[in-house]
Amino acid sequence: MSQVAIVGGGPWGIALARAAARTGASVIHYTRRETKESRLVELTSSLETAARAKLIVLAVPSQVAREVARGLGDHVDGSHMIVHGVRGLDPEGLQTISDIVREETPVRRLGALGGPVQAAELHHGTASAIVVGSPYPEVIRAVTSGFSGPWLRVFSTNDLRGLEWASALVGCVSLGVGFAESAGAGPGLLAALIARAMHDAGRIAALAGAEEQTIYGLGGYGDLLASIALEKRPEVVVGRVLAQGRSVAEAIAEAELRVEAIELIPRLCDFARSHGLKAPAFDGLARMLEGQPGEDILGRFFQV
Template sequence: MKKVAVLGAGSWGTAIAFVLAENGHDCLIWARRSEQAEEINQRHSNESYLPGMQLPHSLKATADLAEAANHGDVVILAVPTKSMREVCAELNSILDSSKLVVHVSKGIEPDSLKRISEIIEEEIHASKRDSVVVLSGPSHAEEVVLRHPTTVTAASSNMEAAEQVQDLFMNPYFRVYTNNDLVGVEIGAALKNVIALAAGVSDGLGYGDNAKAALITRGLAEITRLGVKMGASPLTFSGLTGLGDLIVTCTSVHSRNWKAGNMLGQGKSLEEVIAGMGMIIEGVRTAKAVHQLAIRYDVPMPLSEALYTVLFEDVPPKEAVDQLMKRMKKQEVEDLFGNR
Protein backbone atom coordinates (compact mmCIF):
# COMPACT_ATOMS: atom_id res chain seq x y z
CA MET A 1 0.00 0.00 0.00
CA LYS A 2 1.21 3.50 -0.89
CA LYS A 3 0.18 6.86 0.51
CA VAL A 4 -0.83 9.02 -2.45
CA ALA A 5 -2.18 12.56 -2.77
CA VAL A 6 -4.41 13.61 -5.67
CA LEU A 7 -4.55 17.38 -6.10
CA GLY A 8 -7.76 18.35 -7.85
CA ALA A 9 -11.27 17.02 -7.23
CA GLY A 10 -12.77 17.51 -10.67
CA SER A 11 -14.14 14.55 -12.62
CA TRP A 12 -10.75 13.13 -13.68
CA GLY A 13 -9.00 13.76 -10.35
CA THR A 14 -11.87 12.02 -8.57
CA ALA A 15 -11.78 9.06 -10.98
CA ILE A 16 -8.01 8.73 -10.50
CA ALA A 17 -8.49 8.77 -6.72
CA PHE A 18 -11.29 6.20 -7.12
CA VAL A 19 -8.89 3.77 -8.83
CA LEU A 20 -6.15 4.31 -6.24
CA ALA A 21 -8.54 3.76 -3.31
CA GLU A 22 -9.97 0.63 -4.94
CA ASN A 23 -6.40 -0.64 -5.35
CA GLY A 24 -5.97 -0.42 -1.57
CA HIS A 25 -3.80 2.70 -1.45
CA ASP A 26 -4.18 5.35 1.24
CA CYS A 27 -5.42 8.15 -1.01
CA LEU A 28 -6.13 11.73 0.06
CA ILE A 29 -7.74 14.05 -2.50
CA TRP A 30 -7.46 17.85 -2.33
CA ALA A 31 -10.51 19.95 -3.18
CA ARG A 32 -10.37 23.73 -3.45
CA ARG A 33 -13.73 24.09 -1.70
CA SER A 34 -14.21 22.82 1.85
CA GLU A 35 -17.82 21.86 1.13
CA GLN A 36 -16.67 19.58 -1.68
CA ALA A 37 -14.15 17.89 0.63
CA GLU A 38 -16.89 17.50 3.23
CA GLU A 39 -19.20 15.88 0.67
CA ILE A 40 -16.54 13.34 -0.29
CA ASN A 41 -15.79 12.53 3.36
CA GLN A 42 -19.36 12.34 4.63
CA ARG A 43 -21.52 11.32 1.66
CA HIS A 44 -18.83 9.57 -0.41
CA SER A 45 -19.92 11.38 -3.54
CA ASN A 46 -18.91 14.25 -5.82
CA GLU A 47 -22.21 15.19 -7.41
CA SER A 48 -20.93 18.29 -9.23
CA TYR A 49 -18.54 16.23 -11.35
CA LEU A 50 -19.62 12.57 -11.16
CA PRO A 51 -23.35 12.63 -10.40
CA GLY A 52 -24.87 9.44 -9.06
CA MET A 53 -21.54 7.73 -8.39
CA GLN A 54 -20.62 6.23 -5.01
CA LEU A 55 -16.97 6.71 -4.03
CA PRO A 56 -14.97 4.26 -1.89
CA HIS A 57 -15.40 4.94 1.84
CA SER A 58 -11.61 4.67 2.23
CA LEU A 59 -11.10 7.74 -0.01
CA LYS A 60 -10.58 10.84 2.12
CA ALA A 61 -10.57 14.51 1.14
CA THR A 62 -9.19 17.79 2.47
CA ALA A 63 -9.30 21.45 1.49
CA ASP A 64 -5.83 21.97 2.99
CA LEU A 65 -3.26 21.84 0.18
CA ALA A 66 -0.29 21.39 2.54
CA GLU A 67 -1.97 18.46 4.28
CA ALA A 68 -2.64 16.74 0.98
CA ALA A 69 0.74 17.47 -0.60
CA ASN A 70 2.63 16.00 2.35
CA HIS A 71 0.36 12.99 2.76
CA GLY A 72 2.77 10.53 1.17
CA ASP A 73 5.57 10.01 -1.32
CA VAL A 74 3.50 10.42 -4.50
CA VAL A 75 1.70 13.61 -5.58
CA ILE A 76 -0.68 13.46 -8.53
CA LEU A 77 -1.57 16.78 -10.16
CA ALA A 78 -5.10 16.80 -11.60
CA VAL A 79 -5.68 20.54 -11.90
CA PRO A 80 -6.49 22.44 -15.13
CA THR A 81 -3.55 23.57 -17.23
CA LYS A 82 -4.24 27.24 -16.50
CA SER A 83 -3.86 26.55 -12.75
CA MET A 84 -0.81 24.31 -13.01
CA ARG A 85 1.91 26.93 -12.61
CA GLU A 86 0.19 28.57 -9.63
CA VAL A 87 -0.38 25.23 -7.84
CA CYS A 88 3.18 24.04 -8.51
CA ALA A 89 4.63 27.31 -7.16
CA GLU A 90 2.59 26.84 -4.00
CA LEU A 91 3.73 23.23 -3.72
CA ASN A 92 7.33 24.37 -3.95
CA SER A 93 6.83 26.40 -0.78
CA ILE A 94 5.01 23.73 1.25
CA LEU A 95 6.50 20.34 0.34
CA ASP A 96 8.44 18.92 3.27
CA SER A 97 10.30 16.24 1.28
CA SER A 98 10.98 15.09 -2.26
CA LYS A 99 7.97 13.51 -4.01
CA LEU A 100 7.34 11.48 -7.14
CA VAL A 101 5.24 13.95 -9.18
CA VAL A 102 2.63 12.64 -11.61
CA HIS A 103 0.36 14.80 -13.75
CA VAL A 104 -2.83 13.78 -15.52
CA SER A 105 -3.68 17.11 -17.18
CA LYS A 106 -3.74 17.76 -20.94
CA GLY A 107 -2.70 21.09 -22.37
CA ILE A 108 0.06 23.53 -23.34
CA GLU A 109 0.62 26.93 -21.75
CA PRO A 110 0.04 29.75 -24.28
CA ASP A 111 2.85 32.27 -24.82
CA SER A 112 5.50 30.28 -22.90
CA LEU A 113 4.51 27.21 -24.99
CA LYS A 114 5.62 24.96 -22.16
CA ARG A 115 4.39 21.42 -21.77
CA ILE A 116 3.04 20.56 -18.33
CA SER A 117 6.11 18.56 -17.29
CA GLU A 118 8.24 21.61 -18.14
CA ILE A 119 6.03 23.84 -15.96
CA ILE A 120 6.41 21.38 -13.08
CA GLU A 121 10.18 21.32 -13.45
CA GLU A 122 10.33 25.12 -13.55
CA GLU A 123 8.14 25.71 -10.50
CA ILE A 124 9.05 22.81 -8.16
CA HIS A 125 12.70 22.80 -7.18
CA ALA A 126 14.66 19.64 -8.02
CA SER A 127 15.25 19.03 -4.30
CA LYS A 128 11.49 18.68 -3.75
CA ARG A 129 10.61 16.38 -6.62
CA ASP A 130 11.79 13.08 -7.95
CA SER A 131 11.05 12.17 -11.56
CA VAL A 132 8.05 13.64 -13.36
CA VAL A 133 5.60 11.18 -14.89
CA VAL A 134 2.56 11.85 -17.09
CA LEU A 135 -0.42 9.48 -17.00
CA SER A 136 -2.46 9.89 -20.17
CA GLY A 137 -4.64 8.09 -22.68
CA PRO A 138 -8.22 7.52 -23.88
CA SER A 139 -10.02 7.66 -20.57
CA HIS A 140 -13.29 9.33 -19.63
CA ALA A 141 -13.83 9.63 -15.88
CA GLU A 142 -17.49 8.64 -16.24
CA GLU A 143 -16.46 5.23 -17.58
CA VAL A 144 -13.53 4.63 -15.25
CA VAL A 145 -15.77 4.88 -12.15
CA LEU A 146 -18.12 2.36 -13.79
CA ARG A 147 -15.08 0.05 -13.97
CA HIS A 148 -15.25 -0.16 -17.75
CA PRO A 149 -12.00 -1.46 -19.30
CA THR A 150 -9.59 1.46 -19.76
CA THR A 151 -6.00 1.59 -21.00
CA VAL A 152 -3.58 4.48 -20.50
CA THR A 153 0.15 5.19 -20.64
CA ALA A 154 2.62 6.26 -17.94
CA ALA A 155 5.39 8.23 -19.62
CA SER A 156 8.67 9.53 -18.20
CA SER A 157 12.30 9.91 -19.14
CA ASN A 158 12.88 7.71 -16.07
CA MET A 159 11.38 4.31 -16.86
CA GLU A 160 11.70 3.14 -13.25
CA ALA A 161 9.41 6.00 -12.21
CA ALA A 162 6.96 5.17 -15.02
CA GLU A 163 6.87 1.57 -13.80
CA GLN A 164 6.15 2.75 -10.24
CA VAL A 165 3.09 4.61 -11.55
CA GLN A 166 2.13 1.57 -13.62
CA ASP A 167 2.16 -0.54 -10.44
CA LEU A 168 0.09 2.03 -8.52
CA PHE A 169 -2.79 1.96 -10.97
CA MET A 170 -2.91 -1.47 -12.62
CA ASN A 171 -6.01 -3.51 -11.84
CA PRO A 172 -8.51 -5.72 -13.76
CA TYR A 173 -10.26 -2.74 -15.38
CA PHE A 174 -7.46 -0.14 -15.53
CA ARG A 175 -4.44 -1.21 -17.60
CA VAL A 176 -1.30 0.93 -17.77
CA TYR A 177 1.48 0.76 -20.37
CA THR A 178 4.82 2.60 -20.11
CA ASN A 179 6.56 4.90 -22.58
CA ASN A 180 9.76 6.94 -22.43
CA ASP A 181 8.56 9.53 -24.99
CA LEU A 182 7.40 12.26 -22.61
CA VAL A 183 7.25 14.89 -25.39
CA GLY A 184 5.10 12.77 -27.68
CA VAL A 185 2.66 11.73 -24.96
CA GLU A 186 2.14 15.31 -23.77
CA ILE A 187 1.79 16.73 -27.30
CA GLY A 188 -0.71 14.05 -28.31
CA ALA A 189 -2.73 14.59 -25.13
CA ALA A 190 -2.90 18.35 -25.59
CA LEU A 191 -3.53 18.60 -29.33
CA LYS A 192 -6.28 15.99 -29.49
CA ASN A 193 -8.51 18.48 -27.63
CA VAL A 194 -8.07 20.97 -30.47
CA ILE A 195 -9.05 18.40 -33.10
CA ALA A 196 -11.99 17.29 -30.93
CA LEU A 197 -13.28 20.86 -30.95
CA ALA A 198 -13.08 20.80 -34.75
CA ALA A 199 -14.91 17.46 -34.84
CA GLY A 200 -17.66 18.93 -32.70
CA VAL A 201 -17.93 21.92 -35.07
CA SER A 202 -18.30 19.51 -37.99
CA ASP A 203 -21.11 17.63 -36.24
CA GLY A 204 -22.75 20.90 -35.22
CA LEU A 205 -22.80 21.92 -38.88
CA GLY A 206 -24.62 18.70 -39.68
CA TYR A 207 -21.80 16.99 -41.57
CA GLY A 208 -21.57 13.24 -41.29
CA ASP A 209 -19.13 10.39 -40.84
CA ASN A 210 -17.08 11.18 -43.94
CA ALA A 211 -16.15 14.58 -42.54
CA LYS A 212 -15.39 13.23 -39.07
CA ALA A 213 -13.14 10.47 -40.47
CA ALA A 214 -11.25 13.11 -42.45
CA LEU A 215 -10.89 15.33 -39.38
CA ILE A 216 -9.52 12.53 -37.21
CA THR A 217 -7.12 11.31 -39.89
CA ARG A 218 -5.80 14.69 -41.00
CA GLY A 219 -5.82 15.89 -37.40
CA LEU A 220 -3.52 13.02 -36.49
CA ALA A 221 -1.23 14.03 -39.37
CA GLU A 222 -0.99 17.57 -37.94
CA ILE A 223 -0.31 16.32 -34.41
CA THR A 224 2.39 13.98 -35.69
CA ARG A 225 4.07 16.68 -37.83
CA LEU A 226 4.34 19.07 -34.90
CA GLY A 227 5.29 16.41 -32.37
CA VAL A 228 8.12 15.03 -34.50
CA LYS A 229 9.43 18.56 -35.11
CA MET A 230 9.49 19.02 -31.31
CA GLY A 231 11.49 15.82 -30.80
CA ALA A 232 8.82 13.16 -30.29
CA SER A 233 8.80 9.66 -31.78
CA PRO A 234 6.29 9.30 -34.64
CA LEU A 235 5.32 5.86 -33.25
CA THR A 236 3.86 7.46 -30.12
CA PHE A 237 1.11 9.06 -32.17
CA SER A 238 -0.18 5.70 -33.39
CA GLY A 239 -0.61 4.61 -29.77
CA LEU A 240 -2.98 5.23 -26.89
CA THR A 241 -2.02 8.86 -26.29
CA GLY A 242 -2.14 9.69 -30.00
CA LEU A 243 -4.72 7.90 -32.12
CA GLY A 244 -6.47 6.31 -29.13
CA ASP A 245 -7.09 9.55 -27.27
CA LEU A 246 -7.98 11.33 -30.50
CA ILE A 247 -10.71 8.81 -31.35
CA VAL A 248 -12.35 8.86 -27.93
CA THR A 249 -12.29 12.66 -27.62
CA CYS A 250 -13.65 13.26 -31.13
CA THR A 251 -16.49 10.74 -30.88
CA SER A 252 -17.65 10.42 -27.27
CA VAL A 253 -20.71 12.03 -25.69
CA HIS A 254 -18.55 12.51 -22.57
CA SER A 255 -16.07 14.81 -24.38
CA ARG A 256 -16.48 18.40 -23.25
CA ASN A 257 -14.27 19.59 -26.13
CA TRP A 258 -16.55 17.85 -28.66
CA LYS A 259 -19.60 19.31 -26.91
CA ALA A 260 -18.13 22.81 -27.05
CA GLY A 261 -17.31 22.45 -30.76
CA ASN A 262 -20.78 21.13 -31.44
CA MET A 263 -22.30 24.25 -29.88
CA LEU A 264 -20.00 26.45 -32.00
CA GLY A 265 -21.08 24.59 -35.12
CA GLN A 266 -24.71 25.25 -34.23
CA GLY A 267 -24.03 28.98 -34.23
CA LYS A 268 -23.29 29.84 -30.61
CA SER A 269 -20.50 32.29 -29.83
CA LEU A 270 -17.41 31.24 -27.90
CA GLU A 271 -18.61 33.31 -24.93
CA GLU A 272 -21.96 31.52 -24.95
CA VAL A 273 -20.26 28.14 -25.16
CA ILE A 274 -17.93 28.82 -22.24
CA ALA A 275 -20.81 30.12 -20.11
CA GLY A 276 -22.97 27.14 -21.01
CA MET A 277 -20.35 24.45 -20.32
CA GLY A 278 -19.57 25.45 -16.74
CA MET A 279 -16.28 23.51 -16.86
CA ILE A 280 -12.82 24.10 -18.32
CA ILE A 281 -12.59 23.51 -22.09
CA GLU A 282 -8.88 22.75 -22.42
CA GLY A 283 -8.95 22.78 -26.23
CA VAL A 284 -9.83 26.47 -26.43
CA ARG A 285 -6.75 27.56 -24.51
CA THR A 286 -4.58 24.97 -26.25
CA ALA A 287 -5.72 26.23 -29.68
CA LYS A 288 -3.90 29.49 -28.97
CA ALA A 289 -0.74 27.63 -28.01
CA VAL A 290 -0.93 25.42 -31.11
CA HIS A 291 -1.26 28.50 -33.32
CA GLN A 292 1.91 29.86 -31.73
CA LEU A 293 3.74 26.51 -31.96
CA ALA A 294 2.91 26.14 -35.65
CA ILE A 295 4.54 29.51 -36.28
CA ARG A 296 7.57 28.79 -34.08
CA TYR A 297 8.29 25.42 -35.70
CA ASP A 298 7.09 26.39 -39.20
CA VAL A 299 4.74 23.42 -39.34
CA PRO A 300 1.62 23.44 -41.59
CA MET A 301 -1.46 22.81 -39.43
CA PRO A 302 -4.46 23.82 -41.56
CA LEU A 303 -7.15 22.17 -39.41
CA SER A 304 -5.86 23.73 -36.21
CA GLU A 305 -5.46 27.09 -37.92
CA ALA A 306 -9.03 26.94 -39.26
CA LEU A 307 -10.32 26.28 -35.74
CA TYR A 308 -8.21 29.15 -34.42
CA THR A 309 -9.91 31.54 -36.86
CA VAL A 310 -13.34 30.33 -35.70
CA LEU A 311 -12.46 30.73 -32.02
CA PHE A 312 -10.52 33.99 -32.07
CA GLU A 313 -11.10 35.75 -35.39
CA ASP A 314 -14.89 35.37 -35.68
CA VAL A 315 -14.74 33.40 -38.92
CA PRO A 316 -18.05 31.51 -39.36
CA PRO A 317 -17.54 27.72 -39.06
CA LYS A 318 -19.01 27.01 -42.51
CA GLU A 319 -16.64 29.53 -44.09
CA ALA A 320 -13.64 27.96 -42.32
CA VAL A 321 -14.59 24.52 -43.69
CA ASP A 322 -15.01 25.91 -47.20
CA GLN A 323 -11.54 27.45 -47.03
CA LEU A 324 -10.06 24.12 -45.92
CA MET A 325 -11.68 22.21 -48.77
CA LYS A 326 -10.40 24.71 -51.36
CA ARG A 327 -6.73 24.34 -50.37
CA MET A 328 -4.33 23.41 -53.15
CA LYS A 329 -3.95 19.72 -53.98
CA LYS A 330 -1.48 17.53 -52.03
CA GLN A 331 -0.01 14.05 -51.91
CA GLU A 332 -1.27 12.36 -48.75
CA VAL A 333 1.84 10.53 -47.51
CA GLU A 334 4.28 13.28 -48.42
CA ASP A 335 1.99 15.81 -46.75
CA LEU A 336 2.11 13.75 -43.55
CA PHE A 337 5.81 14.48 -43.32
CA GLY A 338 5.46 18.21 -43.65
CA ASN A 339 5.09 19.25 -47.27
CA ARG A 340 2.89 22.30 -47.71
Protein backbone atom coordinates in the same frame (compact mmCIF):
# COMPACT_ATOMS: atom_id res chain seq x y z
CA MET B 1 1.48 -1.44 -0.21
CA SER B 2 1.96 1.70 -2.20
CA GLN B 3 0.97 5.13 -1.06
CA VAL B 4 -0.46 7.72 -3.43
CA ALA B 5 -1.54 11.30 -2.91
CA ILE B 6 -4.10 12.84 -5.24
CA VAL B 7 -4.15 16.62 -5.33
CA GLY B 8 -7.40 18.11 -6.65
CA GLY B 9 -10.99 17.79 -5.54
CA GLY B 10 -12.80 17.91 -8.89
CA PRO B 11 -14.47 14.94 -10.57
CA TRP B 12 -11.16 13.87 -12.13
CA GLY B 13 -9.35 14.00 -8.78
CA ILE B 14 -12.09 12.04 -7.04
CA ALA B 15 -12.09 9.46 -9.82
CA LEU B 16 -8.32 9.03 -9.58
CA ALA B 17 -8.48 8.71 -5.80
CA ARG B 18 -11.11 6.00 -6.09
CA ALA B 19 -9.17 4.19 -8.76
CA ALA B 20 -6.04 4.14 -6.61
CA ALA B 21 -7.96 3.06 -3.52
CA ARG B 22 -9.42 0.19 -5.52
CA THR B 23 -5.95 -1.30 -6.02
CA GLY B 24 -5.43 -1.33 -2.28
CA ALA B 25 -3.06 1.62 -2.30
CA SER B 26 -3.19 3.88 0.70
CA VAL B 27 -4.57 7.12 -0.68
CA ILE B 28 -4.26 10.65 0.65
CA HIS B 29 -6.70 12.94 -1.11
CA TYR B 30 -5.99 16.65 -0.95
CA THR B 31 -9.05 18.75 -1.64
CA ARG B 32 -10.25 22.20 -0.73
CA ARG B 33 -13.85 21.36 -1.46
CA GLU B 34 -16.44 19.88 0.88
CA THR B 35 -16.36 16.19 0.21
CA LYS B 36 -18.27 13.45 1.91
CA GLU B 37 -16.32 11.23 4.23
CA SER B 38 -14.73 8.29 2.61
CA ARG B 39 -13.65 5.06 4.21
CA LEU B 40 -11.16 4.38 1.49
CA VAL B 41 -9.13 7.52 1.38
CA GLU B 42 -7.62 9.90 3.88
CA LEU B 43 -8.92 13.39 3.15
CA THR B 44 -6.74 16.37 3.86
CA SER B 45 -6.57 20.05 3.13
CA SER B 46 -2.87 20.25 3.82
CA LEU B 47 -0.28 19.86 1.10
CA GLU B 48 2.21 18.87 3.76
CA THR B 49 0.09 15.84 4.57
CA ALA B 50 -0.21 15.02 0.88
CA ALA B 51 3.58 15.07 0.60
CA ARG B 52 3.78 12.10 2.98
CA ALA B 53 3.19 10.03 -0.12
CA LYS B 54 6.16 9.80 -2.45
CA LEU B 55 3.90 9.50 -5.48
CA ILE B 56 1.78 12.61 -5.93
CA VAL B 57 -0.79 12.96 -8.69
CA LEU B 58 -1.86 16.47 -9.66
CA ALA B 59 -5.45 16.64 -10.88
CA VAL B 60 -6.19 20.35 -10.89
CA PRO B 61 -7.33 22.70 -13.66
CA SER B 62 -4.39 23.81 -15.80
CA GLN B 63 -4.74 27.48 -14.91
CA VAL B 64 -4.00 26.78 -11.23
CA ALA B 65 -1.34 24.12 -11.83
CA ARG B 66 1.53 26.53 -11.27
CA GLU B 67 0.16 27.85 -8.00
CA VAL B 68 -0.58 24.39 -6.62
CA ALA B 69 2.84 23.14 -7.70
CA ARG B 70 4.50 26.06 -5.97
CA GLY B 71 2.64 25.28 -2.74
CA LEU B 72 3.55 21.64 -3.01
CA GLY B 73 7.16 22.56 -3.67
CA ASP B 74 7.56 23.65 -0.05
CA HIS B 75 6.92 20.11 1.18
CA VAL B 76 8.60 17.82 -1.30
CA ASP B 77 12.18 16.93 -2.12
CA GLY B 78 14.12 15.00 -4.74
CA SER B 79 12.75 11.67 -3.59
CA HIS B 80 9.18 12.51 -4.59
CA MET B 81 7.53 11.70 -7.87
CA ILE B 82 4.96 14.08 -9.29
CA VAL B 83 2.65 12.89 -12.01
CA HIS B 84 -0.03 15.14 -13.41
CA GLY B 85 -3.31 14.40 -15.09
CA VAL B 86 -3.77 17.92 -16.34
CA ARG B 87 -4.71 18.46 -19.95
CA GLY B 88 -3.22 21.56 -21.45
CA LEU B 89 -0.19 23.68 -22.21
CA ASP B 90 0.64 27.12 -21.01
CA PRO B 91 -0.70 29.08 -23.99
CA GLU B 92 1.94 31.78 -23.67
CA GLY B 93 5.25 29.93 -23.75
CA LEU B 94 3.76 26.56 -24.76
CA GLN B 95 5.28 25.03 -21.66
CA THR B 96 3.95 21.69 -20.58
CA ILE B 97 2.63 21.15 -17.07
CA SER B 98 5.67 19.07 -16.19
CA ASP B 99 7.89 21.98 -17.29
CA ILE B 100 5.94 24.13 -14.86
CA VAL B 101 6.22 21.60 -12.03
CA ARG B 102 9.95 21.45 -12.65
CA GLU B 103 10.18 25.21 -12.28
CA GLU B 104 8.12 25.30 -9.13
CA THR B 105 9.39 22.29 -7.20
CA PRO B 106 12.70 20.52 -6.62
CA VAL B 107 11.19 17.30 -8.02
CA ARG B 108 12.80 15.74 -11.09
CA ARG B 109 11.00 12.42 -11.31
CA LEU B 110 8.01 13.70 -13.23
CA GLY B 111 5.32 12.09 -15.30
CA ALA B 112 1.89 12.61 -16.83
CA LEU B 113 -1.32 10.66 -17.24
CA GLY B 114 -3.26 10.60 -20.47
CA GLY B 115 -4.99 8.30 -22.88
CA PRO B 116 -8.61 7.32 -23.43
CA VAL B 117 -9.75 6.62 -19.88
CA GLN B 118 -12.69 8.75 -18.77
CA ALA B 119 -13.41 10.03 -15.27
CA ALA B 120 -16.65 8.03 -15.10
CA GLU B 121 -14.83 4.81 -15.92
CA LEU B 122 -12.27 5.38 -13.21
CA HIS B 123 -14.96 6.40 -10.79
CA HIS B 124 -17.03 3.28 -11.24
CA GLY B 125 -14.28 0.85 -11.95
CA THR B 126 -15.46 -0.11 -15.42
CA ALA B 127 -12.68 -1.49 -17.57
CA SER B 128 -10.54 1.02 -19.40
CA ALA B 129 -7.00 2.00 -20.32
CA ILE B 130 -4.79 4.85 -19.16
CA VAL B 131 -1.35 5.96 -20.33
CA VAL B 132 1.49 7.09 -18.10
CA GLY B 133 4.40 8.94 -19.61
CA SER B 134 7.73 9.46 -17.90
CA PRO B 135 11.41 9.19 -18.79
CA TYR B 136 11.93 7.65 -15.35
CA PRO B 137 11.17 3.91 -15.17
CA GLU B 138 10.55 4.25 -11.42
CA VAL B 139 7.69 6.64 -12.06
CA ILE B 140 6.12 4.24 -14.50
CA ARG B 141 6.50 1.40 -12.00
CA ALA B 142 4.96 3.45 -9.19
CA VAL B 143 1.96 4.54 -11.27
CA THR B 144 1.45 1.04 -12.56
CA SER B 145 1.46 -0.43 -9.08
CA GLY B 146 -0.74 2.38 -7.75
CA PHE B 147 -3.45 2.20 -10.41
CA SER B 148 -3.47 -0.97 -12.44
CA GLY B 149 -5.89 -3.80 -11.83
CA PRO B 150 -8.22 -6.04 -13.77
CA TRP B 151 -10.35 -2.97 -14.50
CA LEU B 152 -7.57 -0.64 -15.54
CA ARG B 153 -4.69 -1.38 -17.83
CA VAL B 154 -1.79 1.06 -17.45
CA PHE B 155 0.17 1.54 -20.68
CA SER B 156 3.41 3.46 -20.59
CA THR B 157 5.66 5.62 -22.72
CA ASN B 158 8.93 7.32 -21.91
CA ASP B 159 7.94 10.20 -24.15
CA LEU B 160 6.54 12.46 -21.44
CA ARG B 161 6.54 15.53 -23.63
CA GLY B 162 4.80 13.63 -26.41
CA LEU B 163 2.03 12.49 -24.10
CA GLU B 164 1.49 16.00 -22.74
CA TRP B 165 1.38 17.50 -26.21
CA ALA B 166 -0.89 14.68 -27.41
CA SER B 167 -3.45 15.49 -24.70
CA ALA B 168 -3.41 19.18 -25.55
CA LEU B 169 -3.57 18.67 -29.31
CA VAL B 170 -6.40 16.17 -29.03
CA GLY B 171 -8.39 18.83 -27.18
CA CYS B 172 -8.02 21.07 -30.22
CA VAL B 173 -8.94 18.37 -32.70
CA SER B 174 -12.03 17.39 -30.65
CA LEU B 175 -13.27 20.91 -31.02
CA GLY B 176 -12.96 20.60 -34.78
CA VAL B 177 -14.79 17.29 -34.78
CA GLY B 178 -17.75 18.78 -32.89
CA PHE B 179 -17.79 21.62 -35.37
CA ALA B 180 -17.59 19.47 -38.48
CA GLU B 181 -20.28 17.06 -37.35
CA SER B 182 -22.60 19.91 -36.62
CA ALA B 183 -21.79 21.66 -39.89
CA GLY B 184 -22.93 18.59 -41.75
CA ALA B 185 -19.78 16.72 -42.63
CA GLY B 186 -20.49 13.16 -43.72
CA PRO B 187 -18.54 10.19 -42.39
CA GLY B 188 -16.00 10.29 -45.22
CA LEU B 189 -15.22 13.97 -44.87
CA LEU B 190 -15.15 13.64 -41.09
CA ALA B 191 -12.66 10.80 -41.28
CA ALA B 192 -10.50 12.77 -43.69
CA LEU B 193 -10.57 15.81 -41.44
CA ILE B 194 -9.63 13.80 -38.38
CA ALA B 195 -6.79 12.03 -40.13
CA ARG B 196 -5.40 15.25 -41.60
CA ALA B 197 -5.74 17.09 -38.29
CA MET B 198 -3.93 14.31 -36.44
CA HIS B 199 -1.23 14.38 -39.08
CA ASP B 200 -0.72 18.10 -38.41
CA ALA B 201 -0.81 17.39 -34.69
CA GLY B 202 1.95 14.84 -35.01
CA ARG B 203 4.19 17.22 -36.88
CA ILE B 204 3.54 20.09 -34.50
CA ALA B 205 4.38 17.87 -31.55
CA ALA B 206 7.58 16.72 -33.24
CA LEU B 207 8.55 20.35 -33.66
CA ALA B 208 8.14 20.76 -29.92
CA GLY B 209 10.53 17.92 -29.21
CA ALA B 210 8.01 15.11 -28.87
CA GLU B 211 8.06 11.83 -30.75
CA GLU B 212 5.55 12.00 -33.57
CA GLN B 213 4.59 8.38 -32.96
CA THR B 214 3.19 9.20 -29.53
CA ILE B 215 0.46 11.31 -31.13
CA TYR B 216 -0.70 8.35 -33.22
CA GLY B 217 -0.86 6.01 -30.23
CA LEU B 218 -3.15 5.52 -27.30
CA GLY B 219 -2.31 8.91 -25.79
CA GLY B 220 -3.30 10.72 -28.99
CA TYR B 221 -5.62 8.85 -31.34
CA GLY B 222 -6.89 6.68 -28.50
CA ASP B 223 -7.73 9.73 -26.46
CA LEU B 224 -9.41 11.41 -29.45
CA LEU B 225 -11.68 8.46 -30.19
CA ALA B 226 -12.84 8.42 -26.59
CA SER B 227 -13.37 12.21 -26.52
CA ILE B 228 -15.56 12.40 -29.55
CA ALA B 229 -17.69 9.51 -28.40
CA LEU B 230 -18.80 11.59 -25.43
CA GLU B 231 -21.88 13.73 -25.81
CA LYS B 232 -20.84 16.36 -23.34
CA ARG B 233 -17.14 16.66 -23.87
CA PRO B 234 -16.61 20.45 -23.47
CA GLU B 235 -14.42 20.80 -26.57
CA VAL B 236 -16.99 19.01 -28.70
CA VAL B 237 -19.74 21.21 -27.29
CA VAL B 238 -17.81 24.36 -28.16
CA GLY B 239 -17.30 23.14 -31.72
CA ARG B 240 -20.95 22.36 -32.10
CA VAL B 241 -22.06 25.77 -30.87
CA LEU B 242 -19.64 27.54 -33.20
CA ALA B 243 -20.99 25.56 -36.15
CA GLN B 244 -24.40 27.00 -35.40
CA GLY B 245 -22.97 30.42 -36.15
CA ARG B 246 -22.88 31.50 -32.53
CA SER B 247 -20.00 33.36 -30.88
CA VAL B 248 -17.04 31.98 -28.96
CA ALA B 249 -18.39 33.57 -25.77
CA GLU B 250 -21.69 31.74 -26.17
CA ALA B 251 -19.85 28.51 -26.84
CA ILE B 252 -17.82 28.90 -23.67
CA ALA B 253 -20.95 29.57 -21.67
CA GLU B 254 -22.56 26.45 -23.01
CA ALA B 255 -19.57 24.22 -22.34
CA GLU B 256 -19.57 25.35 -18.69
CA LEU B 257 -15.92 24.36 -18.33
CA ARG B 258 -12.86 26.25 -19.40
CA VAL B 259 -11.81 25.08 -22.83
CA GLU B 260 -8.14 25.66 -23.23
CA ALA B 261 -8.10 24.72 -26.89
CA ILE B 262 -9.68 28.09 -27.72
CA GLU B 263 -6.57 29.97 -26.64
CA LEU B 264 -4.23 27.28 -27.76
CA ILE B 265 -5.29 26.87 -31.40
CA PRO B 266 -4.11 30.28 -32.64
CA ARG B 267 -0.89 29.92 -30.63
CA LEU B 268 -0.17 26.56 -32.21
CA CYS B 269 -0.79 27.97 -35.67
CA ASP B 270 1.75 30.74 -34.98
CA PHE B 271 4.19 28.24 -33.58
CA ALA B 272 3.94 26.03 -36.66
CA ARG B 273 4.17 28.99 -39.03
CA SER B 274 7.21 30.48 -37.32
CA HIS B 275 8.98 27.15 -37.82
CA GLY B 276 8.01 26.91 -41.46
CA LEU B 277 5.56 24.06 -40.89
CA LYS B 278 2.31 23.97 -42.85
CA ALA B 279 -0.61 22.86 -40.70
CA PRO B 280 -3.71 23.39 -42.87
CA ALA B 281 -6.09 21.55 -40.57
CA PHE B 282 -5.06 23.66 -37.60
CA ASP B 283 -5.39 26.80 -39.73
CA GLY B 284 -8.94 25.60 -40.41
CA LEU B 285 -9.53 25.32 -36.66
CA ALA B 286 -8.29 28.89 -36.22
CA ARG B 287 -10.68 30.17 -38.91
CA MET B 288 -13.47 28.35 -37.18
CA LEU B 289 -12.75 30.28 -33.99
CA GLU B 290 -12.71 33.49 -36.02
CA GLY B 291 -16.32 32.81 -36.92
CA GLN B 292 -16.06 31.67 -40.52
CA PRO B 293 -19.10 29.71 -41.61
CA GLY B 294 -18.84 25.93 -41.57
CA GLU B 295 -19.53 25.36 -45.23
CA ASP B 296 -16.67 27.72 -46.17
CA ILE B 297 -14.16 25.94 -43.99
CA LEU B 298 -15.25 22.44 -44.87
CA GLY B 299 -15.77 23.23 -48.51
CA ARG B 300 -12.33 24.68 -48.95
CA PHE B 301 -10.52 22.11 -47.00
CA PHE B 302 -9.44 19.92 -49.84
CA GLN B 303 -9.10 22.59 -52.48
CA VAL B 304 -5.64 22.89 -53.83
